[in-house]
Amino acid sequence: MDIKAYIDSGILELYVAGALSEQESKEVYDLMLQHPEILQEVLEIESAVMKLTAAAAQPSKTNVFGRIKAQLKLGNEEVKVVSIEPSKYNWLTYTGWAAALVVGLGLFWTLNQNKALESTITTVEIEKSYLEQQIEEAKSNLAATRNLLNVLRDKDIISVPLAGQGNFASTYAKVYWDKKTNSIYLDAQGLPEAPAGKVYQVWSLTLDPLTPTSLGTIDEFNTDDNKIFAITNANESQAFGITLEPEGGSESPTMEQLYTLGVVASGP
Numbered sequence: 001m002d003i004k005a006y007i008d009s010g011i012l013e014l015y016v017a018g019a020l021s022e023q024e025s026k027e028v029y030d031l032m033l034q035h036p037e038i039l040q041e042v043l044e045i046e047s048a049v050m051k052l053t054a055a056a057a058q059p060s061k062t063n064v065f066g067r068i069k070a071q072l073k074l075g076n077e078e079v080k081v082v083s084i085e086p087s088k089y090n091w092l093t094y095t096g097w098a099a100a101l102v103v104g105l106g107l108f109w110t111l112n113q114n115k116a117l118e119s120t121i122t123t124v125e126i127e128k129s130y131l132e133q134q135i136e137e138a139k140s141n142l143a144a145t146r147n148l149l150n151v152l153r154d155k156d157i158i159s160v161p162l163a164g165q166g167n168f169a170s171t172y173a174k175v176y177w178d179k180k181t182n183s184i185y186l187d188a189q190g191l192p193e194a195p196a197g198k199v200y201q202v203w204s205l206t207l208d209p210l211t212p213t214s215l216g217t218i219d220e221f222n223t224d225d226n227k228i229f230a231i232t233n234a235n236e237s238q239a240f241g242i243t244l245e246p247e248g249g250s251e252s253p254t255m256e257q258l259y260t261l262g263v264v265a266s267g268p
Contacts, residue, residue, distance in 0.1 A: 006031075007041050016045045156180065160240055162260035164190075173260045175240045182234040188218065189227040191259060194244065200259070201249045202231060205239040207263075212241070217249040239263045 014020050015028045032039040157176050164171040172190035177183075186202060194200055202215040215231050243250075244257040 162262035204237040
């Protein structure tokens with residue numbers, strides 16, 4: 001395309017004046033986007049028209065217009081003045097800004113939607129992972145519960161009630177002793193939460209002579225919901241007791257903090 005010939009054709013002046021058809025105006029607009037030279041020429045034409053319009057609006061120019069009439073020998077005849085339409089470029093500029101704004105808002109909305117979608121996907125994945133974990137825990141808990149029920153229902157299990165002692169008379173616990181597996185199940189639901197810095201310690205006792213053997217501390221007592229604990233016990237226990245000790249446990253039971261005590265029943 002010969003840009004110079006196109007500019008010299010006068011179509012750009014008609015474009016600025018708004019004298020072109022909608023289709024022709026669109027063609028000029030498309031060429032402006034493709035060729036900076038055409039865009040620059042339109043801007044210059046528009047600038048010139050604006051200057052002429054501003055100059056014509058000045059009161060001091062009225063006499064000049066009269067002199068021009070006189071020179072043309074028009075007398076007092078009515079002169080038809082062709083009104084120049086507002087610049088199409090202004091309209092296109094505003095349209096361009098509006099289009100840019102719409103595109104920008106569209107991009108912003110799309111980015112937000114993408115972020116929301118990513119967030120939703122992440123949340124779903126987290127919830128799925130959590131649900132899977134809960135299912136596994138439920139299965140594990142169910143298996144543990146069935147195992148515990150089987151233990152408690154075993155006719156060879158020895159049940160040892162532990163009664164509250166001294167200042168802790170309202171407390172209670174129960175030991176289920178499975179000699180075949182050298183383990184006990186301690187139901188400590190009747191004990192209060194351990195104070196800060198303290199833990200419950202379980203003891204296996206022989207009575208003659210009185211000899212305590214530690215079965216360990218229950219460090220997770222406060223956080224365990226069911227308060228049932230499996231503890232290894234390979235001792236020939238004659239009694240079981242629970243004391244409250246400093247964190248880490250003690251080598252021997254603190255008798256002032258003896259919460260519960262129970263003697264294993266003798267044979268039939």
